Amino acid sequence: MINFGEKLKQLRFEKGVTQKQVAEYLEIAPNSVQSLEYGKIRPSYENLIKLCQYFNVSADYLLGLSDDPTRH
Numbered sequence: 001m002i003n004f005g006e007k008l009k010q011l012r013f014e015k016g017v018t019q020k021q022v023a024e025y026l027e028i029a030p031n032s033v034q035s036l037e038y039g040k041i042r043p044s045y046e047n048l049i050k051l052c053q054y055f056n057v058s059a060d061y062l063l064g065l066s067d068d069p070t071r072h
Contacts, residue, residue, distance in 0.1 A: 002064050005039040011055045011062070012037075025054055 002010070012022060019033040026033070026047050035041045043051065052059050060066035 003039060004042070004063055005037045007062055007064055008033075008051065009037045011057065015055060022051075022054070026050055 012019070019037075020030045023030040023033045028047070032041065036043060048059060048062070052062055055062070057069040058066065061069040
């Protein structure tokens with residue numbers, strides 16, 4: 001299964017948004033999004049929820065626990 005960072009990067013590319021845009025949405029520094037994608041840090045619960053809403057996917061999908069993005 002794909003890990004969280006790889007899944008985040010994949011979703012970001014699919015949606016056509018930059019790390020800066022995701023960072024602005026989460027109200028964090030752009031280099032923090034890069035750190036999330038490289039697996040250097042993990043998202044807070046609040047930011048995990050925001051990412052799921054932003055990309056319209058389930059937490060299981062974003063965390064790599066499911067291949068179904070709509071499974072809620």
